[in-house]
Amino acid sequence: MKTSQDLTFHDRVVALTPGGEALEQCLQCGSCGGSCPAGADMDHTPRGLFAMIRAEMEDEVLRSNTPWYCVSCYACTTRCPQQIPITDIMYTLKQMAIQAGHYDHPHATKFSETFIGFVEQRGRSFEAGLATRYHLYHHPTDMVRLGMMGLNMLRRNRLPLRPKSIREVDQLQAILAEAKAIAAKETYR
Amino acid sequence: MTRQAYTYYPGCSLQHRSHAYESSNRNVAQALGFDLVEMDDWNCCGATEYFSLNRLPAYALVARNLARAANEGADELVVPCSACFLNLHKTDKQMAQYPDLARSVNQALAAGDLHYTPGTVRVRHLVEVIISDIGFTELATRITRPLYGLKLAAYYGCLIARPDSIFDSTEHPTTMDRLFEVLGAESVPFALKTFCCGGHMAQISAETGFEMIHKIVKNAAENGADAIVTVCPMCQLNLDVYQNSANKLFDTDYQVPILFFTQVLGLALGLKPSDLGIGQEFVDAMPAINKISEVPPPKPKRERRDKQALPMPVMPE
Amino acid sequence: MSDKRVGVYVCHCGHNIAGTVDVEHVAEWAWGLPNVAVSRDCQFMCASLGQDMIEEDIREHGLTHIVVASCSPHMHEKTFRGACERAGLNPYLFEMANIREHASWVHPHDKDGATDKAKALVSAAVHRVLQQQPLEPLQVDIRPETLVVGGGIAGIQAALEIADAGFPVYLVEREPSIGGHMAQFDKTFPTLDCAACILTPKMFDAGAHPNITLLTYSEVEQVDGYVGNFTVRVRRKARHVDESLCTGCGTCWEKCPKKVIDTVFEAGMGYRTAIYRPFPQAVPKYPVIDTENCTYYQTGKCKICEKFCPTEAIRFDMEDEYVDLEVGNIVLATGYDIFDARRIPQYGYGRLANVFTSLEFERLTNAAGPTEGKVVLRDGVTEPRSVAIIHCVGSRDKNTNEYCSAICCMSSLKFDHLVMEKTGAQVYNFYIDMRPIHKGYEEFYHRILDEGTQFIRGRVAEITDAAHSPEEEGKLIVIAEDTLIGRQRRVPVDMVILAAGLEPRADAQGVAHMFGVGCGDSGFFTERHPKLDPVATMTEGVYIAGACQGPKDIPDSVAQGAAAAARILGVIFRKQVALEPIRASIDESRCSGCRICNTMCPYNAISFIEELSVSRVNPALCKGCGTCVAACPSQIITGAHFTFEQIMAEIDGILVDVHTAPPEHTAVEAV
Numbered sequence A: 001m002k003t004s005q006d007l008t009f010h011d012r013v014v015a016l017t018p019g020g021e022a023l024e025q026c027l028q029c030g031s032c033g034g035s036c037p038a039g040a041d042m043d044h045t046p047r048g049l050f051a052m053i054r055a056e057m058e059d060e061v062l063r064s065n066t067p068w069y070c071v072s073c074y075a076c077t078t079r080c081p082q083q084i085p086i087t088d089i090m091y092t093l094k095q096m097a098i099q100a101g102h103y104d105h106p107h108a109t110k111f112s113e114t115f116i117g118f119v120e121q122r123g124r125s126f127e128a129g130l131a132t133r134y135h136l137y138h139h140p141t142d143m144v145r146l147g148m149m150g151l152n153m154l155r156r157n158r159l160p161l162r163p164k165s166i167r168e169v170d171q172l173q174a175i176l177a178e179a180k181a182i183a184a185k186e187t188y189r
Numbered sequence B: 001m002t003r004q005a006y007t008y009y010p011g012c013s014l015q016h017r018s019h020a021y022e023s024s025n026r027n028v029a030q031a032l033g034f035d036l037v038e039m040d041d042w043n044c045c046g047a048t049e050y051f052s053l054n055r056l057p058a059y060a061l062v063a064r065n066l067a068r069a070a071n072e073g074a075d076e077l078v079v080p081c082s083a084c085f086l087n088l089h090k091t092d093k094q095m096a097q098y099p100d101l102a103r104s105v106n107q108a109l110a111a112g113d114l115h116y117t118p119g120t121v122r123v124r125h126l127v128e129v130i131i132s133d134i135g136f137t138e139l140a141t142r143i144t145r146p147l148y149g150l151k152l153a154a155y156y157g158c159l160i161a162r163p164d165s166i167f168d169s170t171e172h173p174t175t176m177d178r179l180f181e182v183l184g185a186e187s188v189p190f191a192l193k194t195f196c197c198g199g200h201m202a203q204i205s206a207e208t209g210f211e212m213i214h215k216i217v218k219n220a221a222e223n224g225a226d227a228i229v230t231v232c233p234m235c236q237l238n239l240d241v242y243q244n245s246a247n248k249l250f251d252t253d254y255q256v257p258i259l260f261f262t263q264v265l266g267l268a269l270g271l272k273p274s275d276l277g278i279g280q281e282f283v284d285a286m287p288a289i290n291k292i293s294e295v296p297p298p299k300p301k302r303e304r305r306d307k308q309a310l311p312m313p314v315m316p317e
Numbered sequence C: 001m002s003d004k005r006v007g008v009y010v011c012h013c014g015h016n017i018a019g020t021v022d023v024e025h026v027a028e029w030a031w032g033l034p035n036v037a038v039s040r041d042c043q044f045m046c047a048s049l050g051q052d053m054i055e056e057d058i059r060e061h062g063l064t065h066i067v068v069a070s071c072s073p074h075m076h077e078k079t080f081r082g083a084c085e086r087a088g089l090n091p092y093l094f095e096m097a098n099i100r101e102h103a104s105w106v107h108p109h110d111k112d113g114a115t116d117k118a119k120a121l122v123s124a125a126v127h128r129v130l131q132q133q134p135l136e137p138l139q140v141d142i143r144p145e146t147l148v149v150g151g152g153i154a155g156i157q158a159a160l161e162i163a164d165a166g167f168p169v170y171l172v173e174r175e176p177s178i179g180g181h182m183a184q185f186d187k188t189f190p191t192l193d194c195a196a197c198i199l200t201p202k203m204f205d206a207g208a209h210p211n212i213t214l215l216t217y218s219e220v221e222q223v224d225g226y227v228g229n230f231t232v233r234v235r236r237k238a239r240h241v242d243e244s245l246c247t248g249c250g251t252c253w254e255k256c257p258k259k260v261i262d263t264v265f266e267a268g269m270g271y272r273t274a275i276y277r278p279f280p281q282a283v284p285k286y287p288v289i290d291t292e293n294c295t296y297y298q299t300g301k302c303k304i305c306e307k308f309c310p311t312e313a314i315r316f317d318m319e320d321e322y323v324d325l326e327v328g329n330i331v332l333a334t335g336y337d338i339f340d341a342r343r344i345p346q347y348g349y350g351r352l353a354n355v356f357t358s359l360e361f362e363r364l365t366n367a368a369g370p371t372e373g374k375v376v377l378r379d380g381v382t383e384p385r386s387v388a389i390i391h392c393v394g395s396r397d398k399n400t401n402e403y404c405s406a407i408c409c410m411s412s413l414k415f416d417h418l419v420m421e422k423t424g425a426q427v428y429n430f431y432i433d434m435r436p437i438h439k440g441y442e443e444f445y446h447r448i449l450d451e452g453t454q455f456i457r458g459r460v461a462e463i464t465d466a467a468h469s470p471e472e473e474g475k476l477i478v479i480a481e482d483t484l485i486g487r488q489r490r491v492p493v494d495m496v497i498l499a500a501g502l503e504p505r506a507d508a509q510g511v512a513h514m515f516g517v518g519c520g521d522s523g524f525f526t527e528r529h530p531k532l533d534p535v536a537t538m539t540e541g542v543y544i545a546g547a548c549q550g551p552k553d554i555p556d557s558v559a560q561g562a563a564a565a566a567r568i569l570g571v572i573f574r575k576q577v578a579l580e581p582i583r584a585s586i587d588e589s590r591c592s593g594c595r596i597c598n599t600m601c602p603y604n605a606i607s608f609i610e611e612l613s614v615s616r617v618n619p620a621l622c623k624g625c626g627t628c629v630a631a632c633p634s635q636i637i638t639g640a641h642f643t644f645e646q647i648m649a650e651i652d653g654i655l656v657d658v659h660t661a662p663p664e665h666t667a668v669e670a671v
């Protein structure tokens, strides 16, 4: 068996993605890059990123903004002629970038973290809390614009002020804690 | 055939910002004669956020719902939100496909005294349930107020079309278009019917998100749509709430209301707009609804064949 | 049994086997198997050294049975049987153990396991060969007639080669005329010569050749028999035109009031009448009535063609006829179908008017086509000012077909040239990899580069009419990543041509089944050996040529047509072939006459002898499939070379303990 030290960056990306072995089959055809609705804002196209993974350019890949612009729409995945699970690879790269501590697009992680914070605490997401907390911490200047939006949402009865919670939060938290413990073991860093 | 009752997973959005969807779902279900029974103590599916942070807890979060639904004895779980649908469906599918993943997920579930055997619960989207289980023929008999004259753009969005289509085609589905025709409405050509609404982009990188929203609204408007019809609270939120921000960015003034499919279906079943949560949208839907006419629009004349033109492709099925 | 002396030969096959299986050890161990008198390993058994070794050992050591452990019998059974025969041993006293495909290649990461498996396979072969009996091949006469199925360029070539050598050929073609796809083209790559100019003379020769019987508008319905003696039932669809009277003057189709879209020859781009001849150079020149569309057959009224025909050749009462042919050999040259581009909805074919397929474009650019060669948009008048050509549509894609269609890079280059020449439009080619691989092809690519086509490396993601900017309004927008600069591009054009891939014919499976040939993963007919025997099939006497074997261009199709003809001529000149004597036989003294086997036999080789009330196998028809052997409730049918004893011995052999130590053995002594 290979230990995590023996694994190349490429191998680690593959190992952390269900069905990731297909990455080795990439034809560099660009169907993914052409299909991505957010492709214009990415510093590398998905295809480019896969070539860089092959070239073991770990640092550049994990600093790329590409995975953070991925909107999880699966357009690339369904069109890839080699049936590579591209969207899932983007999730893997985001995770690896967070663990490596270098990603140049903190908005997305902060948003995700705030969102998940509520979920882990209560088992449900909480829109009003999410918006205020995320923007207050990370984009205080946006609060005015957001305030207007929030008011409009409120007026239409679309923004609850009290967060909801599931009944068996304990059960959920136990499951998530265990999952994190397992994940920590399978992560190669 | 429809069942009397379906186990139902509403998802967080329907609890707050997409109330309208929840009330129209419930009232339409009642009108069509089945119950949506909310499963006990379900939790958030993690949307697109959790998978970015930590893969295994993300699967475990979703799997808790599947395991609890299975424990309730459900063999099907009906989901109205495309993002929830995808996460539940994908977790079930990948656990079946990758035994290692299933093992780790179940190890985590065990900490909460749960276990899930992939394949136990069939995850279905509400729109597919209504169309497949009731069927167009039966639906046609239930229509009391046909939506004559209303031009609708069928917006499928991403996650019911991809990665696994619940309808005919991942790229160019037409099943919902057929539904609208059954309701008496007209379905307009809509090239961007499966183009992404941007998901969380509107919040984390506004311009990227607004551009995607703008493309969709523009395409529908240019094809003459009175409204865009969605099957997902996230799509509705983006296209509706941010439509004016997108307008501002591109210096346009589209005002295309964004409705849920159960809202238009409910109208055709004779339900009142207020029972369907109509009025909660940012872009007012009433001007579109007021266009509905009592009489069917005249049948378009068959165009005569242009002598010079080459025939459109006919290929054997 | 003691007088039997077995020779075992274990082949290294270079590294193919020896890289995984410990062949020396297998050979040492085999000394311990029953009656083994010689056991050796050898670098390449199929080389003359290996064959000579077998021959010498037979002579010097009095070997009575031979086992070679090497590759598949498909590959070299014949070779080693030949060696036995040359040394005076009956070739059916030879057995092969496949330790390459069945051991080393399938277990590359498990050397010990593969070696154990090889030992078991060798043991099985030794046990079995001891039970084998000498058999004599059946000699059968070869009929000199050949059946060619499919009158495209490959079939025409095969037919002409055989006919020119002086032997009769039946050329069966499903459509009203021979010619195949090539007849639809205007120019052919890489020389750009006119397709009609080079094809028409060959079609004419085939039509006029005294040794060729053309059966057009016909299909094979049933095939029986075996190499040298096939009987083939052909259905001649009713033409409704008396060929002995018709002069092909054209009055009928000029007068016919019923117009339909021609989806075959015009690829849906043009119209034809209900009575029609697909194209002016058709061979034969006679029209047919398409009864599905003819007004008379639909409503009982019309018969205008009959009124106007100057020679009274129209026959509304004509019916399908069956002809039975007796032939010695068969060539399948049924060609390909073009990929249905609607299966890739994101390319908009069938939805966006100005998206065309390559075959449609061929008709568009053809001087005899619906626009008389003018390259125009679907409206029939507007010339495009910009055109995008999309490669690999339905090829190199696991969602459709994984294989490369081989010809579309070149046909796309041809289109680049034709579009520019005829319209001066700017042309963009979207490709993944450029594959101009034959003689003169790369040079053709350079010529097109020179002419100013823009090549964009990237597989197209989608084609849409949803404009995002004023310059995109009213255009088709081709969206792709330009992979050489790593950026998304949106290229607005007037016209898109999809280089649709080549697929097996829709009915390929059925045809393959009828003629007893296989279809590979891709669905094309399977050749006997992909490198060394590309035109023969697993069924003796049935050959394949042209695009039915796999995507290929005209030069390769012609080469295969000629190659199949050469193979058949060789057999015809030999006048006889030897058939494997692997046949079933019935022990008539114990046959109860239940007749169960009669209906089971897929080749109708078993008949019932009323007087004796027993069943009997006709060895010439029997293919040795073994169905009856398994079916007989009295277990009294035996398959020669597959007897009960042989199979049980093989099973006993495979179950021996392979972990015993190799025996001490005396050096080979001469007898």
Ligand SMILES: Cc1cc2nc3c(=O)[nH]c(=O)nc-3n(C[C@H](O)[C@H](O)[C@H](O)COP(=O)(O)OP(=O)(O)OC[C@H]3O[C@@H](n4cnc5c(N)ncnc54)[C@H](O)[C@@H]3O)c2cc1C
Residues within 6 Å of the ligand: C149, C150, C151, C152, C153, C154, C155, C172, C173, C174, C175, C178, C179, C180, C181, C182, C185, C187, C188, C189, C190, C218, C219, C220, C333, C334, C335, C336, C338, C358, C359, C362, C407, C411, C414, C505, C511, C545, C546, C547, C548, C552, C553, C554, C555, C557
């Ligand atoms: C758009 C396009 C452009 C091309 N351009 C070129 C070019 O410029 N140069 C070049 O070298 N190659 C070109 N090719 C490739 C070329 O078409 C093929 O190499 C060639 O046609 C193969 O010939 P064939 O005889 O094997 O098959 P086909 O041409 O397909 O002929 C097969 C014949 O068999 C008949 N048939 C099929 N099934 C049956 C049946 N069951 N019973 C009886 N008859 C049957 C068919 O009706 C047909 O007449 C092009 C291909 C395409 C798609």
Ligand code: SF4
Residues within 6 Å of the ligand: A025, A026, A027, A028, A029, A030, A031, A032, A033, A046, A047, A050, A079, A080, A081, A082, A083, A084, A086
């Ligand atoms: S679409 Fe698939 S094969 Fe093509 S470049 Fe992207 S990942 Fe590679």
Ligand code: SF4
Residues within 6 Å of the ligand: C391, C392, C393, C395, C396, C403, C404, C405, C406, C407, C408, C409, C410, C433, C434, C435, C499, C501
């Ligand atoms: S020949 Fe060229 S265009 Fe055709 S499938 Fe192969 S690579 Fe693609």
